[in-house]
Amino acid sequence: MDALIKSIRPNKSTDTKAPETRPAELDPAEFLAAAVRADQPRPSRAEAEQAVQTLLGYIGENPAREGLLDTPRRVVEAFDELYQGYHQCPAEVLDRTFGETAGYDDFVLIRDIEFTSQCEHHMMPFYGRAHIAYTPVERVVGLSKLARLTDIFARRLQTQEHLTAQIAAAIDEVLKPRGVAVVIEAEHTCMSVRGVAKHGAMTFTSRFTGMFRDNPAEQARFLSMVRGPNR
Numbered sequence: 326m327d328a329l330i331k332s333i334r335p336n337k338s339t340d341t342k343a344p345e346t347r348p349a350e351l352d353p354a355e356f357l358a359a360a361v362r363a364d365q366p367r368p369s370r371a372e373a374e375q376a377v378q379t380l381l382g383y384i385g386e387n388p389a390r391e392g393l394l395d396t397p398r399r400v401v402e403a404f405d406e407l408y409q410g411y412h413q414c415p416a417e418v419l420d421r422t423f424g425e426t427a428g429y430d431d432f433v434l435i436r437d438i439e440f441t442s443q444c445e446h447h448m449m450p451f452y453g454r455a456h457i458a459y460t461p462v463e464r465v466v467g468l469s470k471l472a473r474l475t476d477i478f479a480r481r482l483q484t485q486e487h488l489t490a491q492i493a494a495a496i497d498e499v500l501k502p503r504g505v506a507v508v509i510e511a512e513h514t515c516m517s518v519r520g521v522a523k524h525g526a527m528t529f530t531s532r533f534t535g536m537f538r539d540n541p542a543e544q545a546r547f548l549s550m551v552r553g554p555n556r
């Protein structure tokens with residue numbers, strides 16, 4: 326399934342009557358900056374811990390029993406870690422580029438970037454691997470930066486579709502490559518431990534821009550390398 330967000334690049338199609346099959350344009354301001362301003366009013370840590378106590382009471386627990394005394398603090402600390410992506414800036418990560426491609430004109434693929442994110446519907450983890458390729462024109466980033474970019478978006482409440490689209494759009498917007506390809510495969514615990522409770526079901530999402538969208542052969546080559554041997 327292709328993520329349901331259209332390319333941030335201008336539509337080159339001359340047929341302006343054709344309805345855009347993908348809804349809402351992704352606004353770079355929404356995904357290129359840190360999601361939370363430092364001065365944004367937020368509930369205090371004490372209020373957050375109080376909310377955890379409320380949930381403990383809701384499930385029938387006694388928040389005052391010894392084993393649970395530190396739980397609200399631990400949960401809020403875990404939230405700080407799991408959701409630190411709200412305070413990090415994706416554009417900054419991609420900002421340090423190398424201008425020299427030394428004549429390299431193929432795509433760069435980073436396979437098997439492990440991530441854990443939280444689904445925005447249940448606040449339960451989904452985790453898996455991202456595979457990212459882009460074809461540099463002038464600007465190349467250090468390979469670890471694409472993993473960091475993935476983590477920044479993953480450490481926010483997400484849908485897998487948005488995660489896929491945001492990674493692709495950020496690379497597209499900052500590096501201006503000839504194309505970006507992103508495939509994400511993930512297991513959703515909201516599906517594996519609750520709801521239909523199906524373990525091991527994997528959800529795949531993909532997003533292609535530029536040459537990967539326009540050239541089926543390049544898209545196929547990317548996919549065969551992602552699925553390729555040594556997996």
Ligand SMILES: [Zn+2]
Binds near residue numbers: 513515
């Ligand atoms: Zn969910």
